[in-house]
Amino acid sequence: MGVCASKRPSSQKAPESADVKLSGSPAVALRIVHITDVYTLENFPSLRTLIMEKRNEFTSKYGANAKTVSMLTGDFLMPYLLSTIDKGRGMMTMLNETPIDYLTWGNHESDMKHSDVCAREKEYNGVWVNSNMQGHESFEGSTCQTDAAWLELHGNDSSGHSRKVAMIGVMANSSSKPGAFGGATTRGSAWPSSSRGSRRRAPTSSSRSATCTSRRTRERRGSLTFRSSSRVMITTSLIRW
Numbered sequence: 001m002g003v004c005a006s007k008r009p010s011s012q013k014a015p016e017s018a019d020v021k022l023s024g025s026p027a028v029a030l031r032i033v034h035i036t037d038v039y040t041l042e043n044f045p046s047l048r049t050l051i052m053e054k055r056n057e058f059t060s061k062y063g064a065n066a067k068t069v070s071m072l073t074g075d076f077l078m079p080y081l082l083s084t085i086d087k088g089r090g091m092m093t094m095l096n097e098t099p100i101d102y103l104t105w106g107n108h109e110s111d112m113k114h115s116d117v118c119a120r121e122k123e124y125n126g127v128w129v130n131s132n133m134q135g136h137e138s139f140e141g142s143t144c145q146t147d148a149a150w151l152e153l154h155g156n157d158s159s160g161h162s163r164k165v166a167m168i169g170v171m172a173n174s175s176s177k178p179g180a181f182g183g184a185t186t187r188g189s190a191w192p193s194s195s196r197g198s199r200r201r202a203p204t205s206s207s208r209s210a211t212c213t214s215r216r217t218r219e220r221r222g223s224l225t226f227r228s229s230s231r232v233m234i235t236t237s238l239i240r241w
Helices: 044-062 081-086 089-097 107-111 114-121
Strands: 002-004 028-035 067-073 102-104 127-129 149-154 162-168 212-219 232-239
Touching: 028 044, 028 149, 028 162, 044 067, 044 089, 044 232, 067 149, 081 089, 089 114, 107 114
Parallel strands: 028 067, 067 102, 102 127
Antiparallel strands: 002 162, 028 232, 149 162, 212 232
C-alpha cells in the first residue's frame, strides 16, 4: 500500500521539531493501524480493542478531526487451516466486524480456488484497493474494489485547513502458480518476484519529508501477533504545510 501527498512550497520552512502540535496551527493528523499476513482469527477481538483505543487516544490528543484508519495489506484468505474448510468465510466476517477499513491483494489469495476468492470479495464491506490487477474477474462491477482511495483530512482550527492523501495498492508479480488469480496479470509491478530463498524489498526513499512527520511503532498486546514474524504496525503522520 502506498500513501502520498503533495509537497510543501520551497519558500516555506520545515518544522524545527519532529513533534508537530496541532493546537493553534493549521495541521492535519492521520494514524494508520496496519497488519498483514493474517493466518488466524483468534486475535481479532484484541485488535478491535486496540484500534478503538488508538482512535480515542488520537482524537483526545489532536482533536476530533484527527483520523485513524485500519488496513490489511494482503495474505488473509490463505494460507491457514480454517480457510481450507470454510473457504475464507470466517476471515471475511472478522474483517467486516472488526472492522478493517482497507484491504489490498496478496499473492497467497491465489492459493484459494478462484471462484471462492471472487465470492469472498463480494462479502467485504470496506474499501479494497487494487491499482494494478484490474483484469481480475472480481474488479468490474465490484462494490468494494477501487484503483485508488482518498482520505480527506481536516484541521481543528477555523482556517478550514484540509488535505487529501492518496492510497494505492500495488500487487507484485510474485505468484509462480500457473493461472493465478484466474489468469489476471499485474501491470507496472515495481519489483518482480525474487529467486527462492531471497526476497527483494520494495524501493524506499532515504530522505525525510520536510512536510510530514511520521512515527512508526510496533505494538504487542499479550499474544496480539498474527504469525511469528508479524506485528501490528501503527504509523502516525502529522502533516503541516
